[in-house]
Amino acid sequence: MDFAIPTDLQDLSARIGGFVRDEIIPLEKDPRWGSHGPSEDFRLELVSRARAKGLLASHVPVEFGGLGLGHFGRAIAFEAAGYSMLGPVALHCAAPDEGNMHLMAEVADQRQKERWLRPLASGESRSCFAMTEPMGAGSDPSLLQTVAEPVAGGYRISGRKWLITGAEDARFVIIMARLSSGERAGAATMFLADMDQPEIVLERQLDSMDSSFTGGHWVMRFDNLFVPEEDVLGAVGEGxxxxxxxxxxxxxxxxxxxxxxxxxxxxxxxxxxxxxxxxxxxxxxxxxxxxxxxxxxxxxxxxxxxxxxxxxxxxxxxxxxxxxxxxxxxxxxxxxxxxxxxxxxxxxxxxxxxxxxxxxxxxxxxxxxxxxxxxxxxxxxxxxxxxxxx
Ligand SMILES: Cc1cc2nc3c(=O)[nH]c(=O)nc-3n(C[C@H](O)[C@H](O)[C@H](O)COP(=O)(O)OP(=O)(O)OC[C@H]3O[C@@H](n4cnc5c(N)ncnc54)[C@H](O)[C@@H]3O)c2cc1C
Missing domain, CATH: 1.20.140.10 (Butyryl-CoA Dehydrogenase, subunit A, domain 3)
Known part of the structure; x- marks a missing residue:
């Protein structure tokens, strides 16, 4: 068993640590870090600082502009970033984007990666992940109530989600919904959808104890949202x-x-x-x-x-x-x-x-x-x- 951290990761950790100490911690009193997290313009400023240092999205595959770190590498880099709660925001390795990038790198097809993952990985845009529901999916995801009805060319999604981090100003959302009918009726499926559609309604921003996630947490609704077949994330029924x-x-x-x-x-x-x-x-x-x-x-x-x-x-x-x-x-x-x-x-x-x-x-x-x-x-x-x- 060898607990020694490889030299390249030690160097990366030192670079991230120096960046967080010198450029991010002095910004922790910026009024743009409010009770619902850093504002979007503040986030973009933080991201541009990390980009200038070549530290952005280290977990993302190299072909999408990251450093392609494995899980152990992430452990070293993200701990260094977390020394300030604004560090992961700057390095664009904060939730929910980081988890969404990982998921998309694993299961999205090439077209979806080019359309959604590439701009996300660059830090230009944000995303959200919509699974939890007020009285449906929570600790027990099998209670999922949001439905996707199969229609010609795609699906119509309806349901209410809550506690959805970063929904405001997110460019796209990954939606978890249950098929209402058809061969895979009842099976959970993930869908990709751009947020700027009238059928996606942000009902209200929650006042929560925490304040480190950009955009805070939201109650949101899908009102018969059409999602074309090609925007199913991965395979139908594998949600x-x-x-x-x-x-x-x-x-x-x-x-x-x-x-x-x-x-x-x-x-x-x-x-x-x-x-x-x-x-x-x-x-x-x-x-x-x-x-x-x-x-x-x-x-x-x-x-x-x-x-x-x-x-x-x-x-x-x-x-x-x-x-x-x-x-x-x-x-x-x-x-x-x-x-x-x-x-x-x-x-x-x-x-x-x-x-x-x-x-x-x-x-x-x-x-x-x-x-x-x-x-x-x-x-x-x-x-x-x-x-x-x-
Ligand atoms: C700050 C924040 C950000 C979040 N961001 C997102 C997001 O971006 N997207 C998203 O989809 N969701 C998000 N969530 C939701 C989060 O994943 C859920 O809150 C969590 O899964 C618990 O579900 P619930 O709140 O419905 O609790 P419930 O399911 O109502 O459970 C309440 C409590 O019951 C207890 N309990 C439940 N099951 C058991 C058991 N088997 N044994 C013993 N006790 C049990 C636990 O103590 C639990 O805390 C976020 C939540 C928070 C607080």
Missing amino acids: FRYAQVRLAPARLTHCMRWLGSAVRAQDIARDYATRRTAFGKTLAEHEGIGFMLADNDMDIHTARLAIWHAAWVLDQGHKGNMESSRAKVICSEAVWRVADRCVQILGGLGLTRDTVVERIFRDVRAFRVYDGPSEVHRWSLARRIAGGRG
Whole structure:
């Protein structure tokens, strides 16, 4: 077993780290980073900075302008990017675009890749992924209610989705819907559709705790939207299988980015704890604080190992469902504990927006819910373990 990071990835990590420190962190107080995420013009400015440094979309295949990193390479690059919550936005490796690019690289045909993936990969445009529904698909995707009715030349899609990240200003959407009739009636299928169509209605923007995703989160509706046959993503009836193609790596890349934020929070807390004194010594010298720094270090280390292992499994060509579920629970809960301890170490300062720790704390809470709540991953792990497949 060799834990050494290859030199090219070390170099990339150092370049991303330097870029985030020098060009992105100074912009964290920009008013264009609001409660619904960075505005689109701010995002484009961040992306153009990363493009100038040759750091854009490192996960994308080389033929589409990326660096073609594998999963382990992404673990190194995305952690470095996540040192600022704006880093993944700048490098165009934030959700949901990053997961959509991965899915399209895997299952889209050449025409679809040229039409949607290429401009997406360049950072010029954004996309969204519409699966979750108010009372339908959620933790249990089999409750999918949005329907696609087969008609001459294509499908008519109707249904309501919610919590759809980045729907505003997205150029296209990947829709998950269930066929209403025909040979594959009931089967889930993915569809590609441009967003600028009157049959796609953005009903309202949700006020959520988090604020790092461009465009925030939306309730949206498809009113009898026509999608031609050639815009089915991959094969008809394979929607749930493709969801796994997207979700296993996508939940892992969330872990990678949030790990970077946990490292940042720990750095800020350590810096404060070694400068601030109370009762005759620095805070770090008080066991109560020193132990919190140590617990943070162990949580970060454990999360990193779980990510690296799952990434390695994916790089071997395995599905990695169990490994990515495990890593997702370990990481989302570890990062949450780290953020909480950092707020505590900072005292009153931790509750203010004078440091980014307060924002990390608010943002990271959602990660225990999206891409599968902790309970659902535990439940799925438990079924595998009990079934002798663990
Ligand atoms: C910030 C954010 C961004 C999101 N972005 C997107 C997006 O871009 N596109 C998209 O399609 N969706 C998105 N989602 C939706 C997200 O994937 C869902 O919230 C998630 O899958 C959970 O579904 P739900 O909210 O319907 O919870 P529910 O299914 O209602 O579950 C509620 C709770 O029940 C518990 N539970 C459920 N099943 C089990 C079980 N088997 N055992 C024990 N407990 C269980 C869990 O604690 C769970 O948190 C986003 C969500 C958030 C919060």
